[in-house]
Amino acid sequence: MHLRTLGAAALTAALVLLPTAAHAGGSDSPTPYTVTAEGVTLPAGTTFEANGHLNYRVTALDGTGPRTFNVHQSVPHNGVWPRAAYVGKDYYPWADHPTFAAAFPDGHCVTWVQISGFNEHFGEGGQAPVCTDPIAPVDPVEPVDPVEPVDPIEPVDPIEPVDPVDPVEPVDPIEPVDPVDPVEPVDPVEPVDPVDPIDPIEPVDPIEPVDPIEPVDPVNPVEPANPATPVDPDPTPIADLLATDPPFTSEVLAAPHAQLASTGFATRTLLVLGAVALVGGTTLVILSRMRGDDTDV
Numbered sequence: 315m316h317l318r319t320l321g322a323a324a325l326t327a328a329l330v331l332l333p334t335a336a337h338a339g340g341s342d343s344p345t346p347y348t349v350t351a352e353g354v355t356l357p358a359g360t361t362f363e364a365n366g367h368l369n370y371r372v373t374a375l376d377g378t379g380p381r382t383f384n385v386h387q388s389v390p391h392n393g394v395w396p397r398a399a400y401v402g403k404d405y406y407p408w409a410d411h412p413t414f415a416a417a418f419p420d421g422h423c424v425t426w427v428q429i430s431g432f433n434e435h436f437g438e439g440g441q442a443p444v445c446t447d448p449i450a451p452v453d454p455v456e457p458v459d460p461v462e463p464v465d466p467i468e469p470v471d472p473i474e475p476v477d478p479v480d481p482v483e484p485v486d487p488i489e490p491v492d493p494v495d496p497v498e499p500v501d502p503v504e505p506v507d508p509v510d511p512i513d514p515i516e517p518v519d520p521i522e523p524v525d526p527i528e529p530v531d532p533v534n535p536v537e538p539a540n541p542a543t544p545v546d547p548d549p550t551p552i553a554d555l556l557a558t559d560p561p562f563t564s565e566v567l568a569a570p571h572a573q574l575a576s577t578g579f580a581t582r583t584l585l586v587l588g589a590v591a592l593v594g595g596t597t598l599v600i601l602s603r604m605r606g607d608d609t610d611v
Contacts, residue, residue, distance in 0.1 A: 342439040349427050349436045351444045353407035362400045363431060364389040371426040374418060375448055383411045421446040
């Protein structure tokens with residue numbers, strides 16, 4: 315392991331000392347590549363070559379703890395970092411080295427860079443180191459008041475053991491049930507003959523509307539007839555009439571018993587009462603008809 319490290323260091327030193335034909339400038343000439351605090355960018359149209367190398371020196375922000383990192387683009391890489399990951403690329407970030415972040419957790423300054431294929435070395439021509447911004451100091455954490463101790467918990471009395479449960483007596487096995495006789499198959503139901511379709515009912519002609527009944531003109535009420543004037547009975551006593559009218563007396567005496575009511579004063583009285591009854595009956599009939607007509611209307 316140490317031999318491999320020493321060999322890589324010797325190779326790096328040899329490559330640094332050997333001149334290259336690609337660039338004729340000296341190591342203290344301005345670099346054609348761009349160096350920042352985050353990484354290095356090659357000139358346009360240039361990429362990292364196979365089996366090339368990149369070396370850079372870094373310090374802490376205050377200039378202490380310098381450290382050099384080596385990146386060898388070996389092909390084949392044989393599983394060794396960086397496994398030719400940057401061959402054909404034109405940018406390399408400093409923090410990609412496996413041990414970089416742990417070496418400078420609080421920021422860094424790049425003071426020197428050397429790339430195979432270029433005679434110009436960053437930092438040898440008066441270039442100032444490029445540094446990351448300093449990390450702002452974190453305010454100290456205020457001490458927390460100590461927590462008061464908690465009173466110890468009193469021990470709990472042990473739980474008394476529970477009496478064991480008596481074992482349950484086994485249940486007698488259930489006697490097997492006799493198998494049920496199979497049900498005899500039911501005879502299939504004979505199909506029912508289909509019902510003949512019913513002829514559709516012919517539609518009935520609609521009933522023509524009846525002309526409305528014309529209203530009947532109301533019947534003017536009949537004025538009631540004046541009641542008949544009662545006839546004053548003849549004040550002449552029958553006895554006087556008989557004495558002064560011998561023919562009437564003889565007529566009464568000669569008439570049969572059944573005809574006595576139809577002669578003389580009795581006959582006139584009956585005629586008057588019959589006339590009154592006739593007029594009253596006629597009036598009642600007319601009034602009844604008028605009421606019936608009003609009800610129908």
